[in-house]
Amino acid sequence: MPDLEQLLNKQTLNLERLLFLIDQEKQALISRDAEKLLSLAGDKSTLLDNVKEIDTQLANHPEKDDFAKEPIATMVNDAKVLMSECQVKNQENGKLIELCNASINRLAQALQMSRNASSLTYDGKGKTSTIATLGNDLKA
Numbered sequence: 562m563p564d565l566e567q568l569l570n571k572q573t574l575n576l577e578r579l580l581f582l583i584d585q586e587k588q589a590l591i592s593r594d595a596e597k598l599l600s601l602a603g604d605k606s607t608l609l610d611n612v613k614e615i616d617t618q619l620a621n622h623p624e625k626d627d628f629a630k631e632p633i634a635t636m637v638n639d640a641k642v643l644m645s646e647c648q649v650k651n652q653e654n655g656k657l658i659e660l661c662n663a664s665i666n667r668l669a670q671a672l673q674m675s676r677n678a679s680s681l682t683y684d685g686k687g688k689t690s691t692i693a694t695l696g697n698d699l700k701a
Contacts, residue, residue, distance in 0.1 A: 565624055569636040572615045576643035579608050583650045590657045 563571075582605050589597040619625065627633050670688070 563618075565619070565622060565627055565633050566636065568615055568619050568622065569633065569640060572612065572619070573636065573640050573643060575608060575612050575615065576640060576647060579605070579612065579647050580643060580650065582608060583647060583654060587650070587654050587657065590654060590661065593661070 582601055586598065586601045586605070589601060628637050666688075
């Protein structure tokens with residue numbers, strides 16, 4: 562089993578990469594680059610799995626009582642600071658995603674209304690939709 566310092570160094574490196582990916586994700590959201598967002602989402606998921614795996618190894622490490630001793634304590638604190646920064650930036654990206662979704666929904670509703678205003682109706686959730694008339698003006 563790797564020693565605590567090796568695991569913490571690996572974890573810190575993963576968290577630094579995650580922070581970089583989150584920053585790239587923000588730029589992709591701002592530029593509305595869907596392909597880059599998809600690629601980043603896959604990379605981010607893989608990296609989060611790695612972080613989780615190392616976290617499990619750290620939690621089950623036989624020398625985990627050394628977390629309070631120097632230099633391990635400083636390394637643990639650095640990793641916690643990085644994780645906290647990742648969480649804050651990820652929440653900011655989440656808010657940006659919500660704003661983008663709201664903007665897309667408004668655009669979709671505007672397009673529906675301009676497509677055929679005479680067949681515009683509202684669904685049970687209060688969103689607009691158009692209903693095709695399927696030949697209601699046919700006479701038998």
